[in-house]
Amino acid sequence: MLTVHAVTRRYGNDPALEGIDLAFENGVYGLLAPNGAGKTTLLKMLAGLLPPSEGEILYEGESIAALDEKYRMRLGYLPQRFGYYPNDTPRKYMQYLAAIKGMGRKEALERSELLLEAVALGEVKRKKMKTFSGGMIQRVGIAQALLNDPRVLILDEPTGGLDPKERARFRSLLTKLGRERIVILSTHVVSDVESAANEIVLLKNGRVFAKDKPEAICAMLAGKVYETRVSDHEVDTFRQNYPILAERGEAEGWHMRFVAEAESAMPHWELMKPGLEDVFLYVYRDGERQTAKQRLFPGELAGVREEGVQI
Numbered sequence: 001m002l003t004v005h006a007v008t009r010r011y012g013n014d015p016a017l018e019g020i021d022l023a024f025e026n027g028v029y030g031l032l033a034p035n036g037a038g039k040t041t042l043l044k045m046l047a048g049l050l051p052p053s054e055g056e057i058l059y060e061g062e063s064i065a066a067l068d069e070k071y072r073m074r075l076g077y078l079p080q081r082f083g084y085y086p087n088d089t090p091r092k093y094m095q096y097l098a099a100i101k102g103m104g105r106k107e108a109l110e111r112s113e114l115l116l117e118a119v120a121l122g123e124v125k126r127k128k129m130k131t132f133s134g135g136m137i138q139r140v141g142i143a144q145a146l147l148n149d150p151r152v153l154i155l156d157e158p159t160g161g162l163d164p165k166e167r168a169r170f171r172s173l174l175t176k177l178g179r180e181r182i183v184i185l186s187t188h189v190v191s192d193v194e195s196a197a198n199e200i201v202l203l204k205n206g207r208v209f210a211k212d213k214p215e216a217i218c219a220m221l222a223g224k225v226y227e228t229r230v231s232d233h234e235v236d237t238f239r240q241n242y243p244i245l246a247e248r249g250e251a252e253g254w255h256m257r258f259v260a261e262a263e264s265a266m267p268h269w270e271l272m273k274p275g276l277e278d279v280f281l282y283v284y285r286d287g288e289r290q291t292a293k294q295r296l297f298p299g300e301l302a303g304v305r306e307e308g309v310q311i
């Protein structure tokens with residue numbers, strides 16, 4: 001178990017994250033928030049690369065700072081950007097990293113072959129990485145993070161640059177990996193984690209806004225997501241009155257997906273099942289980067305009134 005206990009991280013006097021409490025067991029956790037919300041800061045702290053300003057992070061009950069090398073041996077980490085020599089082949093790169101991690105030649109070779117196959121790079125393992133697409137490089141990154149068969153795998157925006165087919169393959173890899181280890185990945189792309197994550201962590205205003213199963217997160221907006229058609233002359237007022245989740249211009253007006261309280265629902269509105277994308281758009285609808293300085297209302301998680309809608 002990996003636990004984050006009362007962790008705050010400041011840059012100068014600015015708190016990027018404040019009062020974070022989290023617990024992770026085996027499974028896939030999707031850390032979902034817009035850019036600048038503090039995902040990388042949290043992941044770097046979980047990887048032991050950035051010390052918390054306050055609080056502590058424990059692995060199996062011991063501080064990761066004190067465990068140091070012992071924790072790193074159990075950790076796999078893919079940073080947002082990772083360095084490699086463009087002239088290296090993935091095979092050479094993997095073996096180089098395996099040597100740094102203290103693995104023997106035979107084990108290093110076997111493990112890199114296995115992992116390059118697992119991320120579907122077996123056929124190009126002898127090709128120079130400078131010829132690779134962004135998605136292929138990202139897959140090398142995922143493979144290297146798995147070299148030491150980590151118990152804790154931390155992936156910072158691992159799907160950047162992957163095409164839809166590669167994303168689907170990546171999701172199935174994640175599900176397999178999460179069965180016997182803690183996998184924590186950050187993303188601002190809802191579909192990356194909607195089906196593959198056992199739990200979603202939403203950060204807002206530098207705090208944990210929610211941590212729950214995707215269905216439970218979606219249930220925050222249950223009974224509040226509607227669709228309807230609106231005419232051209234009504235659309236501006238409609239946009240002012242309701243938080244809009246999606247809209248589509250049509251020949252005879254606008255098709256709107258929006259959030260409203262059940263009490264104010266009109267008979268011709270169609271009630272929809274909320275998806276994670278709806279919750280994401282609604283929770284972050286102001287679109288501004290918010291830090292811990294702009295505090296949540298106490299009890300926001302339990303449900304506060306925001307523009308007339310309870311979540």
Ligand SMILES: Nc1ncnc2c1ncn2[C@@H]1O[C@H](COP(=O)(O)OP(=O)(O)OP(=O)(O)O)[C@@H](O)[C@H]1O
Pocket residue numbers: 011016033034035036037038039040041042289
């Ligand atoms: N080294 C630093 N010095 C000062 N401020 C920083 C530093 N690193 C991050 N920040 C600030 O802390 C906040 C959180 O940044 P962080 O990179 O953790 O967010 P993120 O959610 O990972 O965003 P992105 O997806 O864009 O990387 C941002 O306001 C950022 O500007």
